[in-house]
Amino acid sequence: MNNLIWFRNDLRVTDNESLLKAMNGNNVIAVYCFDPRHYEADNFGFKKTEKYRAKFLMETIANLRANLKQLNVTLFVFHDKPEVVLPKLVKENEINNIFLQKEWTSEENAVFDSVIANVPALVNFETAYQQFLFHPDDIPFDSFENIPEVFTNFRKKCEKYAQIKSTYPIPESKNPTNFIANTTKIPTLAQLGLSDFTTDSRTAFPFKGGEDEANNRIASYFWETGKLAHYKKTRNGLIGKDYSSKLSAWLANGSISARTIYWQVKKFEKEVIKNQDTYWLIFELIWRDYFKYVSLKHQNKIFHLGGILNADYHWDNARLAKENWIKGNTKEPFVNANMKELALTGWMSNRGRQNVASFWSKELEQDWRIGAAYFESMLIDYDVHSNWGNWMYNSGVGNDPRNRKFNIPRQASMYDANGKFQKLWLQETLF
DNA sequence: GTAATATTGTT
DNA sequence: ACAATATTA
Numbered sequence: 001m002n003n004l005i006w007f008r009n010d011l012r013v014t015d016n017e018s019l020l021k022a023m024n025g026n027n028v029i030a031v032y033c034f035d036p037r038h039y040e041a042d043n044f045g046f047k048k049t050e051k052y053r054a055k056f057l058m059e060t061i062a063n064l065r066a067n068l069k070q071l072n073v074t075l076f077v078f079h080d081k082p083e084v085v086l087p088k089l090v091k092e093n094e095i096n097n098i099f100l101q102k103e104w105t106s107e108e109n110a111v112f113d114s115v116i117a118n119v120p121a122l123v124n125f126e127t128a129y130q131q132f133l134f135h136p137d138d139i140p141f142d143s144f145e146n147i148p149e150v151f152t153n154f155r156k157k158c159e160k161y162a163q164i165k166s167t168y169p170i171p172e173s174k175n176p177t178n179f180i181a182n183t184t185k186i187p188t189l190a191q192l193g194l195s196d197f198t199t200d201s202r203t204a205f206p207f208k209g210g211e212d213e214a215n216n217r218i219a220s221y222f223w224e225t226g227k228l229a230h231y232k233k234t235r236n237g238l239i240g241k242d243y244s245s246k247l248s249a250w251l252a253n254g255s256i257s258a259r260t261i262y263w264q265v266k267k268f269e270k271e272v273i274k275n276q277d278t279y280w281l282i283f284e285l286i287w288r289d290y291f292k293y294v295s296l297k298h299q300n301k302i303f304h305l306g307g308i309l310n311a312d313y314h315w316d317n318a319r320l321a322k323e324n325w326i327k328g329n330t331k332e333p334f335v336n337a338n339m340k341e342l343a344l345t346g347w348m349s350n351r352g353r354q355n356v357a358s359f360w361s362k363e364l365e366q367d368w369r370i371g372a373a374y375f376e377s378m379l380i381d382y383d384v385h386s387n388w389g390n391w392m393y394n395s396g397v398g399n400d401p402r403n404r405k406f407n408i409p410r411q412a413s414m415y416d417a418n419g420k421f422q423k424l425w426l427q428e429t430l431f
Numbered sequence: 432g433t434a435a436t437a438t439t440g441t442t
Numbered sequence: 443a444c445a446a447t448a449t450t451a
Binding site for chain 2: 448450
Binding site: 150151152235236280283284286287350351354390393400401402404 | 439440441442
């Protein structure tokens with residue numbers, strides 16, 4: 001049996017069920033496609049992927065390729081559609097089985113369906129949920145239909161009844177003869193239609209993509225500096241790389257698994273200290289799972305104007321409001337500083353995200369999907385479920401039972417009392 | 432009807 | 443600690 005592993009958002013060799021299973025084949029190859037559709041404009045005119053995440057992804061694939069080579073597995077890399085690439089690979093390498101992570105959002109489903117339609121019917125596909133902390137088989141709900149609409153109800157039931165699986169090991173290496181020399185290349189930013197850039201020295205996310213870098217971040221944030229032990233107290237910070245874990249970016253493309261992080265926290269709690277702060281990182285991983293289950297339950301509604309509530313609010317779509325919000329030219333300096341940070345780095349703190357989202361949808365009353373689409377374009381750590389779920393939540397069409405509106409000046413005085421953050425991004429450029 | 436008081440959910 | 447709802451008086 002010859003196996004192929006098709007990488008999408010599971011770009012790692014550790015705790016990767018699909019890879020581990022594929023490695024049982026006689027011959028094993030791997031493929032990643034930079035899908036041109038991911039770099040085109042969306043319905044709102046934003047490029048679906050901007051330069052910051054694209055670069056992070058390129059670094060991720062380079063690292064994945066190196067780590068797979070250690071296992072004597074070739075990673076073919078293409079700048080083309082999977083439904084074009086995979087049928088050729090299947091034919092040339094006489095592939096019997098294709099292993100991949102299970103996705104469920106409409107665009108991912110459409111691509112998967114095209115691939116199925118374009119390979120011989122005898123080819124077998126095996127998918128696996130590998131992006132969860134609480135595996136769908138282990139949650140205490142009979143069906144996705146019964147996922148609670150209130151986060152706390154979801155969290156408490158999962159914490160009480162759901163076991164968290166152990167991680168899958170790195171597979172054993174194949175024989176060196178399994179490795180096939182190939183000349184496929186990771187595309188450049190220019191080839192993806194994006195401009196090159198130098199990293200802004202003020203960035204809160206000065207990290208590179210890839211599984212090794214994710215592990216380095218854990219080594220640093222958990223073990224070397226012990227900052228995990230202060231996470232709950234510092235996580236609403238705004239400046240610098242260490243106010244929060246920053247693991248979201250590697251989690252989003254699957255360079256590291258939620259379970260790997262969970263078991264590292266457990267180890268830290270055993271060997272160093274267990275406190276509210278260490279728990280809070282797990283708490284945040286549960287939020288991440290929650291939005292995946294919300295999207296499994298509600299499917300395409302997470303992209304609709306009325307959200308999962310079918311709410312009927314008045315929404316504007318003002319070109320000038322959009323331009324001013326994006327450029328950081330609104331009446332709220334705290335919003336402006338955060339929006340400039342996003343435009344210049346591809347990163348914004350969690351505190352900032354909640355504020356600029358609330359301002360956009362609740363204060364300006366603009367179509368919340370425009371805000372969500374802009375975040376999708378810009379964020380290094382974009383994850384479809386967290387992004388659209390959080391935007392629904394902050395826009396009053398999602399899972400917030402209170403439909404809160406942020407008092408922005410108050411938030412600014414609480415979280416940026418001395419104005420350091422606002423100054424960092426708003427002061428006139430010195431020359 | 433209003434106003435005080437309790438409950439809810441929280442990144 | 444808070445703000446939006448729900449309940450009680």
